Amino acid sequence: MPLRVGENDVMDGRQDQHYDRFLRLYTEHEPALRAFVRRLVPKRSDAADVMQEVALVLWRKFDRLTREEEFCKWAFGVARYETLAWLRDKARDRHVFSEGLLLTFADEAMEAESYLAAQREALERCLDKMRDKDRRLMLAAYAEGTMVRDIAQRSGRSIVGFYQWLHRMRLRLLDCTRRVLATEGLL
Amino acid sequence: MKKYERFKQIADYIEGTLSADAVKELDAALQQDRELRRDFLEYLNIDAAMAEIAVLPDSETVGVCKRSVQVRRRLYLMLLALAASVLCVVSLLLFRRNNGGRDTISEVSAKVLYTENLHLEGHVSEVQVGDRLILSHVRLRRGLFCLELSTGVKLELIAPFTGDFAGPTRLHLVSGRLNADVGKHGRGFTVVTQAGEVVDLGTGFGVDVTENGGARVAVFSGQVRVKETGQAKTSNSLTVLDGEALSLQKGKKPGRLSSVNIRAHKMELDAAGTSDLIESVTDNIEDKDFRKFYGIVTNGMAEGTIAYTNRVGVAWMAKPETSFPQQLLGADVVCPFHMDRMRSDLNVTLHLKKPCTVYVLWDKRRRPLPWLRDNFRRTDLRLCSGSWGKSTMPVVRRVAPDAQGRILLEYKVWCKDVPESGPFTLGSPHSREARRRRGGFAMYGVVVQPLRREDAGGLSGKGAKGDWVSPDASAP
Numbered sequence: 001m002p003l004r005v006g007e008n009d010v011m012d013g014r015q016d017q018h019y020d021r022f023l024r025l026y027t028e029h030e031p032a033l034r035a036f037v038r039r040l041v042p043k044r045s046d047a048a049d050v051m052q053e054v055a056l057v058l059w060r061k062f063d064r065l066t067r068e069e070e071f072c073k074w075a076f077g078v079a080r081y082e083t084l085a086w087l088r089d090k091a092r093d094r095h096v097f098s099e100g101l102l103l104t105f106a107d108e109a110m111e112a113e114s115y116l117a118a119q120r121e122a123l124e125r126c127l128d129k130m131r132d133k134d135r136r137l138m139l140a141a142y143a144e145g146t147m148v149r150d151i152a153q154r155s156g157r158s159i160v161g162f163y164q165w166l167h168r169m170r171l172r173l174l175d176c177t178r179r180v181l182a183t184e185g186l187l
Numbered sequence: 188m189k190k191y192e193r194f195k196q197i198a199d200y201i202e203g204t205l206s207a208d209a210v211k212e213l214d215a216a217l218q219q220d221r222e223l224r225r226d227f228l229e230y231l232n233i234d235a236a237m238a239e240i241a242v243l244p245d246s247e248t249v250g251v252c253k254r255s256v257q258v259r260r261r262l263y264l265m266l267l268a269l270a271a272s273v274l275c276v277v278s279l280l281l282f283r284r285n286n287g288g289r290d291t292i293s294e295v296s297a298k299v300l301y302t303e304n305l306h307l308e309g310h311v312s313e314v315q316v317g318d319r320l321i322l323s324h325v326r327l328r329r330g331l332f333c334l335e336l337s338t339g340v341k342l343e344l345i346a347p348f349t350g351d352f353a354g355p356t357r358l359h360l361v362s363g364r365l366n367a368d369v370g371k372h373g374r375g376f377t378v379v380t381q382a383g384e385v386v387d388l389g390t391g392f393g394v395d396v397t398e399n400g401g402a403r404v405a406v407f408s409g410q411v412r413v414k415e416t417g418q419a420k421t422s423n424s425l426t427v428l429d430g431e432a433l434s435l436q437k438g439k440k441p442g443r444l445s446s447v448n449i450r451a452h453k454m455e456l457d458a459a460g461t462s463d464l465i466e467s468v469t470d471n472i473e474d475k476d477f478r479k480f481y482g483i484v485t486n487g488m489a490e491g492t493i494a495y496t497n498r499v500g501v502a503w504m505a506k507p508e509t510s511f512p513q514q515l516l517g518a519d520v521v522c523p524f525h526m527d528r529m530r531s532d533l534n535v536t537l538h539l540k541k542p543c544t545v546y547v548l549w550d551k552r553r554r555p556l557p558w559l560r561d562n563f564r565r566t567d568l569r570l571c572s573g574s575w576g577k578s579t580m581p582v583v584r585r586v587a588p589d590a591q592g593r594i595l596l597e598y599k600v601w602c603k604d605v606p607e608s609g610p611f612t613l614g615s616p617h618s619r620e621a622r623r624r625r626g627g628f629a630m631y632g633v634v635v636q637p638l639r640r641e642d643a644g645g646l647s648g649k650g651a652k653g654d655w656v657s658p659d660a661s662a663p
Contacts, residue, residue: 020587023587024587027584027587028584031236031239035232035235038232038234038235038238039227039228039232039235042200043201043203044234044235044238047235095205095210096210097213097214100218101218104224105228108224108225109228112225116228116229119233120232120235120239123233123240124526125526125529127240128497128526132410132429139240141241142238142241143241163198167194167195170230170233170234171194171230174230174233177233178229
């Protein structure tokens with residue numbers, strides 16, 4: 001049964017498989033790509049914008065990829081290109097890092113990706129070690145559509161105080177992940 | 188600039204509050220300092236991963252988000268609840284003063300939510316769902332009795348049960364078990380036992396009074412405060428968080444409970460009580476942060492049974508297009524902590540009451556570790572756990588959704604006959620050698636069946652008559 005994806009588009013079985021293959025590969029690498037983009041752009045919402053574009057480009061050009069094993073490297077290349085293009089558009093914004101630094105970041109982030117992936121996994125364990133109240137608050141602060149003002153109010157802090165608390169928690173998690181990775185010989 | 192100040196700058200940068208001049212200054216510092224760039228990358232990596240984790244459909248995250256949306260309405264309700272609480276406290280104080288400071292049995296109004304095979308002493312006519320009852324001394328000879336107090340506190344009383352209400356916020360539990368869900372307005376609801384008082388701080392919890400007058404307290408969500416009975420001061424009280432359980436004994440220090448008998452589909456005390464097969468589950472971890480309990484589901488293995496203590500949404504289920512393995516149906520299930528999957532120093536010990544067959548459910552994607560491969564038998568049984576929510580979780584990163592959009596993990600089943608009661612220890616879920624292979628596997632599951640005596644001409648075909656054999660001994 002063909003799958004109708006648009007008014008005039010019909011996917012036959014082969015296209016369907018092609019799409020499934022893309023979806024599987026993209027789903028597998030999406031967290032790493034998102035984290036990569038996030039490390040280069042100033043705000044979380046910027047990362048979401050760039051990732052939309054990255055996903056579109058990857059799908060459009062997926063035909064050209066001959067070997068699945070190369071998807072990761074190729075996708076990172078696309079993410080790097082799209083992020084830098086997005087940042088170039090913002091070049092007049094004085095709140096964005098210089099292109100030279102961003103290129104350095106992009107290269108170093110790709111080099112360190114296996115360590116950074118391990119760190120994201122270690123984060124799960126560190127979150128489990130946090131006080132329940134802190135963990136809930138932290139997750140609430142990161143949940144989509146959250147108003148920081150509401151969360152700050154609920155935690156009994158001012159907005160500034162809440163951002164400081166969030167920063168301290170991130171540092172604590174960073175230390176914890178480093179300890180976890182050190183015990184596993186990755187640091 | 189000190190490192191801490193640099194980190195503060197990075198934090199301001201990601202929150203978008205760093206001034207243009209400060210961005211320029213940070214840019215220059217980052218260009219010069221490779222270590223600082225590494226700090227920057229890792230800090231943003233944590234930030235990115237947090238955003239990923241926060242969108243997972245974990246019940247706790249959803250709960251928090253819902254609450255944040257309802258903040259304004261809650262304020263109004265809190266004021267109402269506060270007024271009601273003040274009235275309650277004043278009434279209680281007056282009441283206590285008239286009674287020499289001791290709790291006295293008093294009547295409360297309660298709505299019947301559901302019953303199961305109930306025999307409520309003193310009630311000749313049958314108790315119907317929706318009835319409003321006036322209760323004070325409550326004694327259940329058999330069955331389950333779930334009721335809602337005027338404060339919104341929902342109590343599930345499990346027979347045999349004896350308890351006395353001392354107002355709508357206080358219940359003396361003399362013997363038996365209960366589950367409490369105090370809701371939004373029931374905060375402060377207290378269960379008094381001989382061994383200690385359990386004061387709710389907005390939560391769901393269970394209390395079980397044992398035959399020797401001790402009590403076991405398990406917290407399933409939120410937190411409670413436990414203190415000595417009759418003690419007004421809270422300085423000596425202990426806060427117990429969700430996933431933690433304590434045993435209380437009068438005059439003794441509270442001790443950690445390593446395992447709790449829970450229901451198959453919900454984190455609540457099980458009405459069936461203890462397992463016939465498993466006395467308790469312990470481990471070798473002495474980390475002070477590691478204080479949560481293992482869940483034991485008695486006779487509960489079936490489609491939809493909770494798989495892990497800290498992943499309530501993840502349940503055991505048949506592999507798609509197959510039926511649930513008969514050999515495992517109705518078995519006792521031990522729910523370990525999924526977060527332990529990376530530990531190479533963990534040993535889980537089952538304290539068995541009788542000869543059993545222990546099944547270990549091992550993530551199909553992994554090679555079995557030597558303790559499993561060399562000591563257990565591989566069976567043909569397969570099982571899945573799920574659904575695992577968003578596909579970006581490390582454990583399911585390479586797993587595509589099934590036809591129904593569920594993300595399931597498949598397990599191979601290994602088994603071992605344990606012909607004697609006593610402790611039986613399982614190895615670690617991870618090994619140092621396997622460390623290079625990161626993520627991508629789940630914590631093992633544990634299922635226990637009684638060891639059957641083989642009938643003459645039985646199915647197993649192994650072992651002489653009278654030997655203990657496993658129910659699936661015919662498996663390879």
